[in-house]
Amino acid sequence: MVRPVGAITRGTTGHNRLRRADRWVAAVHGSALRAAHRPLVVDLGYGASHATTLELFTRLRVVVPGVEVVGVEIDPARVALAKPYERAGLSFRLGGFELPVARPPALVRAFNVLRQYGEAEAWHYWDVLRDRLAPGGLLVEGTCSETGHRAVWVCLDGDGPRTLTFSARFDAFDRPSDLADRLPKTLIHRNVPGEPIHAFLRDFDHAWAVSAPYGVHGLRQRWLAAVGALAGSWPVANRPPLGGPRRWRLGELTLPWSAVAPDAGS
Template identity: 55%
Template sequence: MGNERTEGVITRGTTHPNRLRRIDRWLIACHGEVLTKGAEPPVVVDLGYGASGVTSAEWHARLRAVRPNVEVVGLEIDPARVEAALPYAREGLSFARGGFEVPLQGRSARVIRAINVLRQYGEDEVAPAWESMQRRLDPDGLLIEGTCSELGRLGSWVVLDRERPLTLTLSWRLRDLTEQSLPPSIVAERLPKVLIHRNVSGEPIHALLADLDQAWAHASAIAPFGPRQRMIAAVEALAQDWPIRGGAKRWRLGEVSVDWRAVAPVGQRA
């Protein structure tokens, strides 16, 4: 560990209590089995937790409800933020300095959560960062990498295993769409770094968001039943042309997952 170079640079440390609640809820609902597998306590890493340890502490509480002996390690590239997080440390929750090399003293990670970290890097830095983090996953491990708004009400994330990206998930607080008359494509503002510059004609993510906006508009007749029913109707229509994952239970929460192969940037299709 001592000889490893810290990979990455210090960036803005903005965070907020409950900011990552939607991502945590999705992980437990859609990939909960990775947390409960195996006799050894799994190690999960909150990479780039920011100016305080609050989201790591929340993750620890949420995951311990599912796997009581899970070990959460918060890693930050900024040593001052490691110091700042120490008051949050408790049994099964520790903080240390580290970057994309994910130093874990010889252990590997079941889950790495890196949210709002790559946003401040260049698009060409995504693939090496993903590869570096993927190398640190155990055979059942998952990397969750994405971006969200300050309060976490709008966001998106990619989930990867050791080999490849699996899905992209888009997430909205549905009331915001109806109360502010916003189209679902507003999520383009909070796409993961790998896609944020790709919301242009000719790219699959652009086509997906355009189709979703159209389906949402067509579902306006259902608006009196509320935004949840409207989103279910819109995603049912979208699923005729796109490999959408999950079902109405997720869609009504404002959460839509699609196979990565359908939205991978042109030139990066697996």
């Protein structure tokens, strides 16, 4: 047996913690999964409970009836606890970044997995996981708060990172830059003056501040106004499936990765 690649995470999880990311995957990439031959989705590092993997399976089955979901965990005890919840199309396996599955996955979800690694290691494991994807496959890697009310994730394909998405409950932050602590490992230490991600969060805070009058109609309206203002100077996705009012109303905002990629000289 191949030794699992990676380190055991804290395992913190909970019901609906990854609902925001699941909802985004189903809405934005459901059509790509439906078009895939025998679509396989891997939930890497699901933690101490099977709950979020089961929820991913349940949500994807609504839009991709034939999808198969495999939860992969590096801790044997966690795999043993999850095994009784297996069913047709849903299974749990011992493993890590090597992805011990029978065929290349159409999508890998890896949440709260890379936070314990250094930035260079995070870039490396992005490459490792991308190399294991099926043609046209996707990696959704991110982090969220313990309740799941604040989350940020990157979507990558075989060529590299493509988009960065912010997602939050409207009452879960005082200003948008509060989401900085959820940035992926490849960006979290780049939130300093001179880096694009710092400039973006600064401008998002400003757009949020000048949109305060819309708050009399609710925080959702303030968010919509702030995103609209921000779109004047940043390439915010503004058309389906990645953007537009339908996604913004959910507390989402997506940018092309190129807009916030780390400065190559830093």
